[in-house]
Amino acid sequence: MYSSNNEYIPRTPTRENRTPQRTPQRTPNRTAPRTPTRVTTPRHLSCHSRVAFKAPVRTPDFASLVRKEASTHNSFFAYNPEKEPIRAYLRIRPQSTHSEIGSSDPYLHVVDDLEVSMTPPEDSNAYRTRNRAPERYKFSKIFTDTVSQQAFFNKTTLPLIHDVLKGQNVLIFAYGVTNSGKTFSIMGTKNNPGILPRTLDVIFNSIDDYMSESKVKPCMHSQAQLYTDKEEENRDVLSQITGIPLHSGSSQNPDLWDSFQLPTNRDTTAIGIDENFEYGIWVSFAEIYTEKIYDLLVKPDRFSKRKALSLKYEYSSGHKYISGLTEVRVKTIQEAYAILFEGQKNRAEYSTITNHTSSRSHSIFTIKIVRIPIDENNYIIEDPIYATVSKFSIVDLAGSERYRNTFNSGQRLKEAGNINKSLMVLGQCMETLRLNQLKTAIGKKTAMVPYRHSKLTELFKSSFEGDGKAVMVVNVNPVDTGFDENSHVMKFAAVAKDVATWRRVHPKLELKDISTFVNKRLRANTKDTRIYHGIDDLMKEDEDEERDDGSRDDDDDDDDNEDPFVDNLISQIDDLRNKWMESETSKAIMESEVRLKVTEDFEADLKKMEDIYMTSLKNWNDVAEAQVTEQTSTMNEGEPNNVLLQVQEKQNILSSTIDNMRTRLNDHEATKHSLLEKIAELEKEKQKQLENIKQVNYVLKERDATIEILKANNEPAVLSKPNEMELDSPFLAKPTKRQEKKEKDTYTKTETFENFLDLRKKLRRSIFRVDEYSHDADVIMTEIEQFEDVSFDLVKVCYLEPLHE
Numbered sequence: 001m002y003s004s005n006n007e008y009i010p011r012t013p014t015r016e017n018r019t020p021q022r023t024p025q026r027t028p029n030r031t032a033p034r035t036p037t038r039v040t041t042p043r044h045l046s047c048h049s050r051v052a053f054k055a056p057v058r059t060p061d062f063a064s065l066v067r068k069e070a071s072t073h074n075s076f077f078a079y080n081p082e083k084e085p086i087r088a089y090l091r092i093r094p095q096s097t098h099s100e101i102g103s104s105d106p107y108l109h110v111v112d113d114l115e116v117s118m119t120p121p122e123d124s125n126a127y128r129t130r131n132r133a134p135e136r137y138k139f140s141k142i143f144t145d146t147v148s149q150q151a152f153f154n155k156t157t158l159p160l161i162h163d164v165l166k167g168q169n170v171l172i173f174a175y176g177v178t179n180s181g182k183t184f185s186i187m188g189t190k191n192n193p194g195i196l197p198r199t200l201d202v203i204f205n206s207i208d209d210y211m212s213e214s215k216v217k218p219c220m221h222s223q224a225q226l227y228t229d230k231e232e233e234n235r236d237v238l239s240q241i242t243g244i245p246l247h248s249g250s251s252q253n254p255d256l257w258d259s260f261q262l263p264t265n266r267d268t269t270a271i272g273i274d275e276n277f278e279y280g281i282w283v284s285f286a287e288i289y290t291e292k293i294y295d296l297l298v299k300p301d302r303f304s305k306r307k308a309l310s311l312k313y314e315y316s317s318g319h320k321y322i323s324g325l326t327e328v329r330v331k332t333i334q335e336a337y338a339i340l341f342e343g344q345k346n347r348a349e350y351s352t353i354t355n356h357t358s359s360r361s362h363s364i365f366t367i368k369i370v371r372i373p374i375d376e377n378n379y380i381i382e383d384p385i386y387a388t389v390s391k392f393s394i395v396d397l398a399g400s401e402r403y404r405n406t407f408n409s410g411q412r413l414k415e416a417g418n419i420n421k422s423l424m425v426l427g428q429c430m431e432t433l434r435l436n437q438l439k440t441a442i443g444k445k446t447a448m449v450p451y452r453h454s455k456l457t458e459l460f461k462s463s464f465e466g467d468g469k470a471v472m473v474v475n476v477n478p479v480d481t482g483f484d485e486n487s488h489v490m491k492f493a494a495v496a497k498d499v500a501t502w503r504r505v506h507p508k509l510e511l512k513d514i515s516t517f518v519n520k521r522l523r524a525n526t527k528d529t530r531i532y533h534g535i536d537d538l539m540k541e542d543e544d545e546e547r548d549d550g551s552r553d554d555d556d557d558d559d560d561n562e563d564p565f566v567d568n569l570i571s572q573i574d575d576l577r578n579k580w581m582e583s584e585t586s587k588a589i590m591e592s593e594v595r596l597k598v599t600e601d602f603e604a605d606l607k608k609m610e611d612i613y614m615t616s617l618k619n620w621n622d623v624a625e626a627q628v629t630e631q632t633s634t635m636n637e638g639e640p641n642n643v644l645l646q647v648q649e650k651q652n653i654l655s656s657t658i659d660n661m662r663t664r665l666n667d668h669e670a671t672k673h674s675l676l677e678k679i680a681e682l683e684k685e686k687q688k689q690l691e692n693i694k695q696v697n698y699v700l701k702e703r704d705a706t707i708e709i710l711k712a713n714n715e716p717a718v719l720s721k722p723n724e725m726e727l728d729s730p731f732l733a734k735p736t737k738r739q740e741k742k743e744k745d746t747y748t749k750t751e752t753f754e755n756f757l758d759l760r761k762k763l764r765r766s767i768f769r770v771d772e773y774s775h776d777a778d779v780i781m782t783e784i785e786q787f788e789d790v791s792f793d794l795v796k797v798c799y800l801e802p803l804h805e
């Protein structure tokens, strides 16, 4: 189980009476001898994804049905993804006795168990080109130079062995620059073995009596199949590889393997296994060099070209595997070591032949564990369809230093380029996976991860994408390696650590209804029930070191029956509880993120609305202010505000206009009335005057007639005085003295008067022929008007009106 900071926390021991023994041999004082029906509890066995059963039916062709279903439907496998972050463990190499002690201060400081800080020294590129502040990096756990191989293995790898024996796939890889201690961490030395030999030790220690003899073997990525007849004949692959004659009893005789010089300091740990299975162990050893995959269990031949292997696709799982890679069954730890050493020897020979150091290639040691189920009656189900395959890949990567610092031409450059390419692609994959996680969290489309750009990532795609755990060991050598190189390594680790892989949760396999037609073999009742001191005991020591509170689980006292199956169940419950906690936590985090997002969105919307409102308000204010400013600028102090005055003035003008209009309307009415009255009066007056004019005309006509008569008689005209009626005429008003004088003159000045008459005649004529003499009429009128007291109006009234009548 793992805490939030990815630290492996050992399950609290459930039995107090377990002794923390470290011998690989089982203690002889085993209690409760095993009966063929070992477990009475209904068994729900964890099974690998390849085989999933809900309720197997007793039909002869059930297995073929399952096979068919498995090959056609991926949905057949229950898929329950769980978050599984990549753990990154930092290991700091101790200063070697040969290395020069630098004059400057060390740039790497361990802050605590989880964090280091790196201060760029003055001679580093970072100091010259970037921020000079210390860089801080967090890890799942930091191991300083004093940590032993055993402690390092217990913390980093032991929990993974537990997982792989339970059917999970695991990948552990060491990353760092050359000479940083990768090979030391993975392989170790004869007296101080590293992760890989210890893993083999623990697996063999744990499996012990449950080593499978079945004919089921692993194939492809995670499939199982039976030996073919031909393979059956050539089963001694191990003997072929190692050159040591092998016979059926060899695995029982470790003396045969003495030449391999087994490590002196072997790991004696054994962990609890599920005793409902037998375990077959298969190992392989490969190398990736200049983007080509080679089998390290193939003996080098100086005279023929080394054969590169290809990656192939396993349809049912969607993952890739190295096609044609030798997989050897190992039944004892000696055999396993023999294969390991053989592979290492071949690697060294290859590097001599091809003139490269082994640190220029990636080495991949794979342990495949085939679990063969045992049914309630102690029968081994020897059918590959019921077998599960899990694998533990241990990878020692090539040095991550950048080639421009080390190489400059030819094969070295190509080699370095390819090493850097695969490591660079690994980094890109990690970065893309990390970004994809973020994108998924916010509902964005994810990017394609560039696994196919290198063999290394293509092969381990499955480990980063839901087919097991991935663990990274980051090695640094702060004394001999420069700041820049290690900073690069740290940055890679920081990205990889943020990647959460998703792993399958295997469905349960119910074995009690298994078909009678399945190939079964009664399991030899080899030994009594064994007592193992499992991972709990092992971790107890570390726990005591770390947590000195003296607390122990209460249920230890009640738990007297030693039953690995119960242990397993408890372990599963613990795991489930942790997963439940994790899922609850992630759910809560997700909920809070959603809430935060919704709140932020709302806030953003409100802010937008507020902005729009404020902007328009500001615009209005600006306009008003501009006007006021304009006015103010032209306004003297103490003067009233012109805008206001203008408005008031406009209002006043408007109301006075309305008043005026109203008054004028009233006046107009009054004027209209008065005018109408006046018109009526004038009409009356006009009538009256017309009457008078008629009479004057009549008088004048008479006078004319009289004058004509007188003229004819040459008698001086004697004009009678006008009568009363004539005197009443406004035109013949009572003459003034001057007028009297004038009249007198007129009468006396006959000639003038006659001119006048003449003119009058002309006038008559011209008016009579209006169009023809209109011009003359005007002239005449002007002349007439020259006479005193004679106006056009008078002439008109006197002479024209009668004409029109």
Ligand SMILES: Nc1ncnc2c1ncn2[C@@H]1O[C@H](COP(=O)(O)OP(=O)(O)OP(=O)(O)O)[C@@H](O)[C@H]1O
Residues within 6 Å of the ligand: 092, 093, 094, 096, 145, 176, 177, 178, 179, 180, 181, 182, 183, 184, 185, 358, 359, 397, 398, 399, 475
């Ligand atoms: N934790 C350690 N304790 C003691 N010695 C160590 C430790 N780590 C590394 N060394 C020693 O440092 C030297 C270099 O280590 P190692 O060969 O493992 O480096 P490397 O990173 O694998 O290099 P390369 O990439 O070239 O293979 C070895 O002599 C090794 O024994």
